[in-house]
Amino acid sequence: MDESSIVKYLTENFPGVDAVTADGNYFFFYDPDRSAAPDRRFPFVTLVTNDKYDQASNLDRPGVFRLNIGVSKATYESLFGAQPARPGPSDMVDAGRDFAALDQIMPHPIYATMFWICVLSPSAATFDKIRPLLAEAYHRAARER
Numbered sequence: 524m525d526e527s528s529i530v531k532y533l534t535e536n537f538p539g540v541d542a543v544t545a546d547g548n549y550f551f552f553y554d555p556d557r558s559a560a561p562d563r564r565f566p567f568v569t570l571v572t573n574d575k576y577d578q579a580s581n582l583d584r585p586g587v588f589r590l591n592i593g594v595s596k597a598t599y600e601s602l603f604g605a606q607p608a609r610p611g612p613s614d615m616v617d618a619g620r621d622f623a624a625l626d627q628i629m630p631h632p633i634y635a636t637m638f639w640i641c642v643l644s645p646s647a648a649t650f651d652k653i654r655p656l657l658a659e660a661y662h663r664a665a666r667e668r
Contacts, residue, residue, distance in 0.1 A: 524647055526572065529570060532657075533657065537657075540554075547572045550566040552564045553661065553668055566593075568590070568592050572588045579622040581623040586644065587643055587644050590645060591641045592640050593637070593660050598656065598659060599630075599635075603635075606635060609636050610633060616633065620632075626645055626646050628640060629642070640656065
């Protein structure tokens with residue numbers, strides 16, 4: 524899967540999604556009437572294409588991006604067990620993962636404590652596995668609005 528295919532999937536399959544780009548990254552909000560104040564919006568999915576916000580995943584490699592998904596505590600724990608401790612001096616959680624590994628569903632390197640998960644440059648097979656997680660994140664955002 525490439526970035527544009529994922530953006531297209533999110534915007535075509537989830538009604539009311541507002542996709543915002545900044546610095547080459549995508550932020551997906553549930554805002555069907557585009558009326559939420561900017562300071563009251565929180566993305567349910569992000570697609571990060573560079574190391575501007577963190578260097579945990581080495582996203583400056585050619586063709587590498589990180590898809591980040593906010594899931595429920597129950598879903599996070601079913602995938603990875605208990606949430607890790609808050610990030611330490613490195614600003615990364617200690618989840619025993621190689622956060623630069625491609626095509627692996629794993630805790631988010633910074634926001635795992637908020638039950639965010641991620642995958643770097645997912646293959647089509649891995650994307651099929653995370654479709655239900657994207658739907659969960661979308662439905663949670665719609666309920667919380």
